[in-house]
Amino acid sequence: MEKLTNVGRRRMLVSTGSVVALAGLGGAAHADTGAADPGAAAGPAAKPLPGYANWKDADSLIVHSANTIETRRTAFGNSVITPTDRLFVRNNVAPPTDANMMKEPDSWTLEVSGVAKPRSFTVAELKTLGLAAVPMVLQCSGNGRAWFPHKPSGTQWTVGAAGCVIFTGVPVKAVLEAVGGMTEGMVYMTSTGGEAIPQGLDPNSIKVERSVPISAIEDAILAWELNGEALPLAHGGPLRIVVPGYTGVNSIKYIKHLAFTKEQSMAKIQQSSYRWTPVGGKPSPSEDSIWEMPVKSWINSPSDPDQTIPAGRVQISGVAMGGMTAAKSIEVSVNGGKDWQKAQFVGPDLGKYAWREFVFSADLAAGTHELACRATNEAGDTQPEARRENNRGYVNNSWRDHMVVVKVA
Amino acid sequence: MEKLTNVGRRRMLVSTGSVVALAGLGGAAHADTGAADPGAAAGPAAKPLPGYANWKDADSLIVHSANTIETRRTAFGNSVITPTDRLFVRNNVAPPTDANMMKEPDSWTLEVSGVAKPRSFTVAELKTLGLAAVPMVLQCSGNGRAWFPHKPSGTQWTVGAAGCVIFTGVPVKAVLEAVGGMTEGMVYMTSTGGEAIPQGLDPNSIKVERSVPISAIEDAILAWELNGEALPLAHGGPLRIVVPGYTGVNSIKYIKHLAFTKEQSMAKIQQSSYRWTPVGGKPSPSEDSIWEMPVKSWINSPSDPDQTIPAGRVQISGVAMGGMTAAKSIEVSVNGGKDWQKAQFVGPDLGKYAWREFVFSADLAAGTHELACRATNEAGDTQPEARRENNRGYVNNSWRDHMVVVKVA
Numbered sequence: 001m002e003k004l005t006n007v008g009r010r011r012m013l014v015s016t017g018s019v020v021a022l023a024g025l026g027g028a029a030h031a032d033t034g035a036a037d038p039g040a041a042a043g044p045a046a047k048p049l050p051g052y053a054n055w056k057d058a059d060s061l062i063v064h065s066a067n068t069i070e071t072r073r074t075a076f077g078n079s080v081i082t083p084t085d086r087l088f089v090r091n092n093v094a095p096p097t098d099a100n101m102m103k104e105p106d107s108w109t110l111e112v113s114g115v116a117k118p119r120s121f122t123v124a125e126l127k128t129l130g131l132a133a134v135p136m137v138l139q140c141s142g143n144g145r146a147w148f149p150h151k152p153s154g155t156q157w158t159v160g161a162a163g164c165v166i167f168t169g170v171p172v173k174a175v176l177e178a179v180g181g182m183t184e185g186m187v188y189m190t191s192t193g194g195e196a197i198p199q200g201l202d203p204n205s206i207k208v209e210r211s212v213p214i215s216a217i218e219d220a221i222l223a224w225e226l227n228g229e230a231l232p233l234a235h236g237g238p239l240r241i242v243v244p245g246y247t248g249v250n251s252i253k254y255i256k257h258l259a260f261t262k263e264q265s266m267a268k269i270q271q272s273s274y275r276w277t278p279v280g281g282k283p284s285p286s287e288d289s290i291w292e293m294p295v296k297s298w299i300n301s302p303s304d305p306d307q308t309i310p311a312g313r314v315q316i317s318g319v320a321m322g323g324m325t326a327a328k329s330i331e332v333s334v335n336g337g338k339d340w341q342k343a344q345f346v347g348p349d350l351g352k353y354a355w356r357e358f359v360f361s362a363d364l365a366a367g368t369h370e371l372a373c374r375a376t377n378e379a380g381d382t383q384p385e386a387r388r389e390n391n392r393g394y395v396n397n398s399w400r401d402h403m404v405v406v407k408v409a
Numbered sequence: 410m411e412k413l414t415n416v417g418r419r420r421m422l423v424s425t426g427s428v429v430a431l432a433g434l435g436g437a438a439h440a441d442t443g444a445a446d447p448g449a450a451a452g453p454a455a456k457p458l459p460g461y462a463n464w465k466d467a468d469s470l471i472v473h474s475a476n477t478i479e480t481r482r483t484a485f486g487n488s489v490i491t492p493t494d495r496l497f498v499r500n501n502v503a504p505p506t507d508a509n510m511m512k513e514p515d516s517w518t519l520e521v522s523g524v525a526k527p528r529s530f531t532v533a534e535l536k537t538l539g540l541a542a543v544p545m546v547l548q549c550s551g552n553g554r555a556w557f558p559h560k561p562s563g564t565q566w567t568v569g570a571a572g573c574v575i576f577t578g579v580p581v582k583a584v585l586e587a588v589g590g591m592t593e594g595m596v597y598m599t600s601t602g603g604e605a606i607p608q609g610l611d612p613n614s615i616k617v618e619r620s621v622p623i624s625a626i627e628d629a630i631l632a633w634e635l636n637g638e639a640l641p642l643a644h645g646g647p648l649r650i651v652v653p654g655y656t657g658v659n660s661i662k663y664i665k666h667l668a669f670t671k672e673q674s675m676a677k678i679q680q681s682s683y684r685w686t687p688v689g690g691k692p693s694p695s696e697d698s699i700w701e702m703p704v705k706s707w708i709n710s711p712s713d714p715d716q717t718i719p720a721g722r723v724q725i726s727g728v729a730m731g732g733m734t735a736a737k738s739i740e741v742s743v744n745g746g747k748d749w750q751k752a753q754f755v756g757p758d759l760g761k762y763a764w765r766e767f768v769f770s771a772d773l774a775a776g777t778h779e780l781a782c783r784a785t786n787e788a789g790d791t792q793p794e795a796r797r798e799n800n801r802g803y804v805n806n807s808w809r810d811h812m813v814v815v816k817v818a
Contacts, residue, residue: 077637079542079575081490086637128722131768133488133756166488166756228486228495313537347542347575348759359540 052095053234060086064155067091071160076300078317078357080347081135082163084227089234090140090161092208092269093195096233096254101194105230105238110222114190114260116180123224123239130174132221134244135166135350137321141247141274141290144387144396150279152393159298159402164319164355167231167242169223175258176217186260189217191241194254204267210250210274211264212243212291219244219353222255244353245324246291247395249274264289277391293323295383296397297330297358297375299404308407311366319355320345322377326352329376332360336370337385337400343373352378364408371406374399462498462643469495473564476500480569485709487726487766489756490544491572493636498643499549499570501617501678502604505642505663510603514639514647519631523599523669525589532633532648539583541630543653544575544759546730550656550683550699553796553805559688561802568707568811573728573764576640576651578632581667585626595669598626600650603663613676619659619683620673621652621700628653628762631664653762654733655700656804658683673698686800702732704792705806706739706767706784708813717816720775728764729754731786735761738785741769745779746794746809752782761787773817780815783808 049058050066060075069089076082101108106124140161142154155161172189176182193208223242224231231237236253243250249269264270264285272283274290297320302309316334320327326349331340343360358373374383387398458467459475469484478498485491510517515533530538549570551563564570581598585591602617632651633640640646645662652659658678673679673694681692683699706729711718725743729736735758740749752769767782783792796807 077634078540078577079634079637081575081637083493083637128724130770131487131724131726131755131766133766135757166490168487168756225486225488228488228490228492315537315540317540346540347577348544348757348763350757350759354757357540357542361539 053089055085055232056087056089056234057083057085061088062160064157067094068155068157068161070155070157071163073159073298073300073303075160076319078301078347078359080164080350080354080357081227082165084165084229084232084235087138087163087165087235088140088161090142090155090248091253092249093193093206096194096196101238101254102233105224108238108254110239110255111257112175112179112259113257114183114186115176116183119179121175126170126175126222126239127224129178130170131168132171133166133168134219134221134223134242134353135164136242136244136353137162137164137293137355138248138251139163139293141249141394142392144398144401145393147396147398147401148387148389148393150389150393152391154392159300161248164321164350165227166350167221167223167240168225168228169221169239169242172217172220172222172241172258175222182214182260186262187214188212188261188264189214189220190259190261190265191252191255192257192259192265193252194256204271207267208252208269209265209267210252210270211261211289212246212250214260216243216246216250222258245293247274247293250291273392274394276388276394279389279391281391283391290394293321294395294397295323295327295375295377295381296321297327297373297383297399298402299332299371299373302371302406303404305405308409309364311364311408314362314364314408316343316360316362316371317346318358318373320358320373320375321355322352322375322379323381324352325378327356327375328378330356330358331374332358332362333372334362334364334369336403337372340374364406366408369406369408370403372399372403461504464494464641465496465498465643466492466494470497471569473566476503477564477566477570479564479566480572482568482707482709482712484569485728487710487756487768489573489759489763489766490636491574493574493638493641493644496547496572496574496644497549497570499551499564499657500662501658502602502615505603505605510647510663511642514633517647517663519648519664520666521584521588521668522666523592523595524585525592528588530584535579535584535631535648536633538587539579540577541580542575542577543628543630543632543651543762544573545651545653545762546571546573546702546764547657547660548572548702550658550803551801553807553810554802556805556807556810557796557798557802559798559802561800563801568709570657573730573759574636575759576630576632576649577634577637578630578648578651581626581629581631581650584631584667591623591669595671596623597621597670597673598623598629599668599670599674600661600664601666601668601674602661603665613680616676617661617678618674618676619661619679620670620698621655621659623669625652625655625659631667654702656683656702659700682801683803684801685797685803688798688800690800692800699803702730703804703806704732704736704784704786704790705730706736706782706792706808707811708741708780708782711780711815712813714814717818718773720773720817723771723773723817725752725769725771725780726755727767727782729767729782729784730764731761731784731788732790733761734787736765736784737787739765739767740783741767741771742781743771743773743778745812746781749783773815775817778815778817779812781808781812
């Protein structure tokens with residue numbers, strides 16, 4: 001029962017008519033989460049959700065800090081789309097504090113430059129230019145960092161700095177058309193967030209500005225909606241650029257400026273952070289930037305270390321993503337990667353940037369079992385056994401690191 | 410701005426740091442909804458959400474009664490999936506009040522009969538038998554009733570007794586396999602809900618029991634999850650049978666008994682309610698039951714009667730469903746159905762039982778415009794101009810009834 005008591009707790013309370021308890025959970029104080037959640041013992045001490053995210057489902061989340069909130073591995077469900085109130089949060093800088101920006105989201109303005117006719121657009125104006133809905137994996141560059149043996153600095157995410165969601169907005173290509181196209185010779189699409197820059201500091205040391213190759217315009221959108229609701233502040237509302245297939249840092253929140261540029265941004269977050277720096281090395285702009293995501297998969301159920309499963313038939317399920325191409329196939333091993341068998345995708349195929357749910361039916365005898373999975377994408381890349389080592393612990397897709405050990409009795 | 414102030418209000422409050430107000434909205438008292446919501450003036454007086462659904466987003470909903478809650482037309486968004494906290498609720502009888510059923514959902518039991526080896530299963534046992542995730546339109550039989558001119562009794566739904574969601578559970582076929590298949594000669598699949606039957610009443614007058622043709626087993630599932638979360642009581646948790654393509658009443662909530670039968674249920678809800686009874690006629694079991702859904706579509710944006718749209722380019726968007734086959738194409742008219750033009754589907758195709766988002770880009774001059782849409786499905790059926798008249802106002806798919814009138818200035 002433990003697995004079930006730490007998810008969807010709010011709705012269970014509803015069935016008991018405990019309205020007072022519900023109001024408490026919906027508010028700011030979550031100091032009781034640790035006691036209610038057996039999984040929390042293995043993680044960091046339970047922290048309250050920060051104010052801008054206090055509408056989220058605390059029992060489905062691990063609050064690492066006010067800017068880093070992870071989805072529990074046991075809270076993903078099997079319905080492809082990650083509910084917004086369970087979706088991870090990662091901010092490099094605290095969100096803007098303008099009290100009006102979320103009250104009048106249609107008035108938020110975006111400047112567009114590096115184009116034939118530079119101008120600014122309100123969100124209301126962007127909404128007249130086109131409409132696209134993009135199902136995609138949103139995943140922090142550092143997801144899986146917890147398994148790097150050299151203990152990189154940064155949040156110790158396991159699997160939960162990722163979700164599969166639907167962003168809705170206007171295609172960047174439709175905006176480009178409205179401004180007469182890009183200036184000739186542009187190589188990057190550079191997006192700048194609306195976070196406040198404290199006075200007296202070098203803006204480049206703080207500002208959240210990322211450049212991606214110009215090829216990313218093909219599927220990128222400027223989004224004002226997430227999973228059917230107005231894009232919340234916690235996920236970049238009123239307006240976020242979304243670059244499908246790229247790690248989350250490239251999808252700039254509260255975007256204020258979209259520029260087509262010849263050079264990459266001079267911001268620290270572009271120049272030295274989010275680079276493929278060797279372990280122990282110094283970051284350098286000559287190293288590749290953290291951009292595209294590779295093929296990856298992991299098992300979500302069973303995955304609760306506190307759970308003992310009855311011997312017999314078990315449905316092993318999880319998610320598989322292809323990165324820049326669709327996930328094509330998925331294998332499961334119940335003996336730590338010695339033998340592999342083909343598993344089945346279940347549920348809808350939401351396109352190449354989304355993940356697929358998969359299931360593998362296994363008969364497990366009493367004892368301990370190492371469950372692993374590995375995905376292959378349409379490009380023919382198979383998820384590797386070994387992670388790609390790098391100093392900051394980015395982009396871990398090692399199947400061995402993502403293995404789960406389950407107890408069967 | 411009015412359109413935007415009545416959706417997602419909770420998350421807007423978060424951006425102002427108004428934790429106290431948030432806790433209030435999350436609780437039981439929604440008496441202030443009418444004042445905050447300009448759309449409410451045209452509808453019924455604002456009622457509070459009932460206890461079992463008080464975690465829902467009040468600002469996205471119209472509470473007709475404790476058992477009938479409708480999604481506002483302006484609250485659907487454009488992301489295909491309807492968020493669970495905006496999904497409509499319709500119960501024929503109040504939900505069961507067993508305080509334990511949602512605390513230990515895996516212990517809920519289902520009896521299976523009319524099969525080679527009748528037995529009962531706990532939800533935990535069902536979870537070992539298989540896994541399927543089904544994206545589908547869930548729609549009340551009475552959706553669109555408000556437009557029937559003879560004013561049928563029942564809730565005056567317009568478009569919002571419908572949503573597109575993902576149910577996850579075990580295929581009925583996998584359960585059938587586990588019990589050695591159906592007894593020979595069975596014609597119907599009959600499901601019984603777990604609602605309490607008050608003593609002294611004829612159970613058939615109260616019980617929520619529906620029979621559907623045996624062909625429905627092909628895609629039916631027993632679901633314990635909705636949009637990635639444990640199925641809430643308001644939507645039939647711990648366990649609901651889901652019959653894709655059929656109107657909502659056929660997907661029995663809190664299912665306690667799944668029977669394969671030679672005859673249709675003797676319950677009133679099967680014998681006389683939910684029949685294609687002529688206007689003014691008496692219901693009879695000789696009339697067809699309300700089962701499969703037909704092709705249907707409607708515009709959601711723009712749709713706010715209080716909104717005035719700036720003249721110029723407008724993205725007209727909505728949803729189109731095919732019923733028992735996929736929606737194949739969609740047309741839009743901006744002059745009340747005189748002329749039609751092809752509109753575009755946008756976003757993911759979630760399969761034949763889901764709806765598709767569509768968009769049509771129009772240049773609207775100042776004045777009043779009648780916006781209509783009509784869908785065609787893979788079977789070649791086109792949404793009709795006229796509703797199919799019937800006494801209780803079921804299954805309205807008239808494109809003319811669903812037309813919206815917009816003011817442009």
